[in-house]
Every structure is written in C-alpha cells, then in structure tokens.
Amino acid sequence: MASPLPVLINHAGGTAAALGESLRETVEQAFAAAGQEIELELVDGAGMAEAVARHRGKPRVVVGGGDGTLGCAATVLANTPTALAILPLGTRNHLARQLEIPLELDAAVAVAVGGQRRRIDLGAAGERVFVNNASFGIYTRFVRQRDQQNGPKWLNSIPATWHVLRHMRAQQFTLDLDGEPRTVATPLLFVGNNQYSIDPGRLGEREAMDDGQLSIFAVAAQGPHKLVAFALRALVGLARPERDFAECASAAEVVIDGQGWIEGAFDGELEWMALPLRLRSLPSALGVVTPRETTQPERNLFKIHGSRTH
Template identity: 45%
Template sequence: MAAKLPIIVNRNGGTAAKMGDKLVSTLTEAFDAARANAAIEPLDGKQIPKAIKAAAKKGRVVVAGGDGTVSCAAQELAGSDAELGLLPLGTLNHLARDLGLPTDLKEAAKVAATGKATAIDVAEVNGKVFVNNASIGLYPLMVREREGLQDDKGWPKWLSTIPAAYAALERFPHHRLRVDLGKGERAIVTPLLFVGNNIYSLDAGALGQRASLTDGKLSVYAVSHRSRAKLLWFAARALFGRARHDMDFVTLGECETLKVWSSGDSIEIALDGEVQRIDSPLEFRIRSGALKVVTP
C-alpha cells in the first residue's frame, strides 16, 4: 500500500477556520478526487513546525493555510530535499498566486498531490526564512493594531485592516536606519522599508506581484520621509502604477545581501505578515533555489 501523503492544516487560518466541522471531510473529498491517499492533520499554529519536520521525511508534505503557514514550512524545509505542496487556504495567498496555483480547492489538491517540484528562491534575515517579503515601519504597526482588534472585538482580518491602518497612520512612525545594499552604508529616514524575495512590480495592473521566483535577488524599497497627506497620495498613485522612483523612494534597488541597522538594539519586522522583534543589525540574504515547491 502506498504511503499516505501528509497534509498539515492550519485549522485557525483563513478559509480553514470558516470550514469549521467540515474541514477534514472537505479536504478528504478534494484529495480523493485527485486519487491521493492523504493523511489530513488539522493543527494549531504552534504545533505546525514540528509536524512539518516529521512529515518531511516522507519526501513530500502539503501545507494548507495562508502565507504565514507557508513561511513556517519554508523555515523547516529550505535547503532540504523535501518537496512542499501548497493548498492555499489563507486570506491573500501571495506565494500561491505568484506560482500560478489554482484557487479551486479540488484543482489545488490535484496539483499538490501529482504536480512536479521546482526549485524557487527564499529570503532570510538573521536565520529566519520568508517566502514573500519583510517590512519595517507602518506595516508591522498596522498588523499589531489589526491583531488587537481581532482579539478584542472578534472581527475578521479584512474588517480589522481598515481601522488598523488608520491607527498606524495616526502614530505614523519614521525610522532612522542605516542600510547597505552591498555598495556601502547610507543613512535613511523612512516610514516603511520593504524587502522582497525576488523582484516586486510597481507597474499598473501588476502592483505587488512577481514575474519570477528564481531571479536570485532581493528587491528593496524605502519610502521617502513625508507627511501623512503626502504618504496617502503616494499610496493612491502606487495603486495605479504611478509611483515615481526619483520622488517616492529614498532607497530603491536589487541586491543579493542587505544589512540594516536600527537606532536601537532590536526592531519589529513583519515577515510574511507575521510580526517579530529581531536584534539589530538585520542581515538579509537571498537563498537561490533553496525550496522545492510543487507546481502545475
């Protein structure tokens, strides 16, 4: 009898939480349709790393959840021979989108079970892996505010985001940083430093998307110091692909390594949407082809 395909599910995230008691039966039906002998294991977030590490010994492990769950899996699997299948059950599913994975559950299960593995890049900061992006400033602050609203009021993520963004703008942090993209240090003041795993587009119709996950580069964007009103105007223009490189960014570039010094001993940073506090300096690097992901 063929070994069962391990399916590690974040039962508290996004679509999985909405399924409730039907979660296991719905996923079982999807993998049965793909003729895959699946072992479905719904877990809380803290249980997932250990489960992924154990399941990886079988060669292929499928994770069902959002980008945070995928990032957790990448932390365990990057640099190994294990293959990672994705079942996008989060809110945004950025990596799944950039990989061209189907949004239909049965189609995604079929790809995860029968697709071929391809090597993609991951990024890393101080030993912590991320598959999409890292940011300092407004975004981590907004995430903290959003999580507080979700905990206190029980609001869903999408509803909590609007007042959380407003609260972050009210506090409006500007970070004094020193950065080195491999060409020497420079001091910057910015409300938002963004570091992407591969090249993120600023073009109209493709904002925030990646054409490739194998470029072997970090993309770095530091928004210029400005007033709240001008920052909102920048955000509106960026949404329509009208950001101006010369005016809107104090630092903009691509590199294989990046070093960032904060004004304190540590700094809050969002890694694939999960906020952590990391000691300064932050040492980023790209790890080319480090993660084997199952694609159509």
C-alpha cells in the same frame, strides 16, 4: 504500495477557519476525488513547524494555510529535497497566486497531487525565513493594531490603517546593500524575496522566483495625506521611484545596522529581531509543487545549496 501523502493544515486561519467543523471532511473528499490517500493533520500555527519536521525527507508535504504558515513550513524544508505543495487556505495567499496555484480547493488539490516540482528562492532575516517579504516601520504597527481586534482581517484593516496614519513617523535606517552603505529616513522599509514590480498592472508581482535577489523599497518620508496618495498611486501602478521612494534597489544581502532590537513583519507575522540584522537571498532553497503547464522542467530539485538558515 505508496505511502499516504502527508497533508498538514493550519485550522485557525483564513479559509480553513471559515470551514469550521466541515474542514476535515471537505479536505478528505477533495483528495479522495483526486485518487490520493492522505495522512491528514489539523494543527494550529504554533505546532506547524514540528508537524512539518516529522515529514522532512519525504518527496512532498502538503501544507494548507496562509503565507505565514507557508513561511513556517519553508523554514523547516529549506535546503532539503522535500517539495512543499500548497493549499491556499489563508487570507491573501500571495505565494500561491505568484506560483499560479488555483485558489479553489479541488483545483489546488489536483496540483498538490499531480503538479510539477521546481525550486525557488527564499529570503532570510537572521534565522527567520520568509517566502514573500519582510517589512519594517509603519506596516508592523498596522499588523499589530489589526490583530488586536476581533473580526475578519479585511474589516480590522480599516481602523488599523487610520490608527497608524494618525501616529505615523519616519524612522531612520542605516543599511548596507551588498557592501554599499546607505542611510534612509522612511516610514516603511520593504525587503522582498526576489524582484517586485511597481509597474502598472503588475504591482506586487515578481517576474521570477529564482533570481537570487532581494528587492529593497524605502518609501519617501511624507505626511499622512501624501502617504495615502502614494498608496493610491501604487495600487494603480503610477508610483515612481524618483518621487515616491527614498531608496529603490536590489541586492543579494541587506544589513540593517544598529543596536538593540527591531520589530519586523515577515510574511505578515510579527517578530522582534536583534540588530544588526542580516537579510539575504537563499537561492533555490525550497522545492515547491506548481501546475505543470506553467513550470520549468524538473531540475535541481535534489541540489542542496550550501547556504543555510541556521
């Protein structure tokens, strides 16, 4: 008899929090409709790593939450044969969208139960793993301001944006991209897991999740009004590397040089990191469960790569 499928949900974030007391019943009903017996745990963000670790080594673990929660789970499951199945219960759900996992709960449950397993890359900053991106500079101040306020994130984003624009300043970064030194002055340094597109209609999308590369974008230093204009151009796919970025490149490894500490936002979660900080691609480090019709054949799931996160 098959063991129950472990389902771990961060009850404090995004859609999960909005369901309130009905969260457990709603999830149990969705899996029952899919014919799957589960072992359900509702945990807070601080307890997610420990909860995932208890199930490491099983064929798959279902994790419900946003990108920060999934990044936490990925840290535990990196370079193991355990596949991560995703219930997109966060605010933006970038990874779920990228993997074409449905945002509706019943459809996401069907994928978690019967989907195809594949492996994708992860990014790492020191020992901190990220599934989408790491940002330094103005975005970290935006996240801090947004999260200091009560209310939904989308509403808090409005005054937070105004605050960071009023106090915006460029920061100098000394970088090393695959052994090539760079010095850039930028209000925002963005390092993405895999290559991000800035093309019209494809802003923020990735062509592949297994190209073994990091995207590096350093926004050109400019005043608040020009930065707003850049953001609007980027949203409609009109950003241009020669005009809008001080650096636009890809590399397998990026080192932010210096002494002391730097604050970064990793999949939207803030953390202080010691300098120099090494960011690198972890090729095929994570098994994930995705819809069968959009995935590659099941290969390399049990190939554990030599790169380690710690």
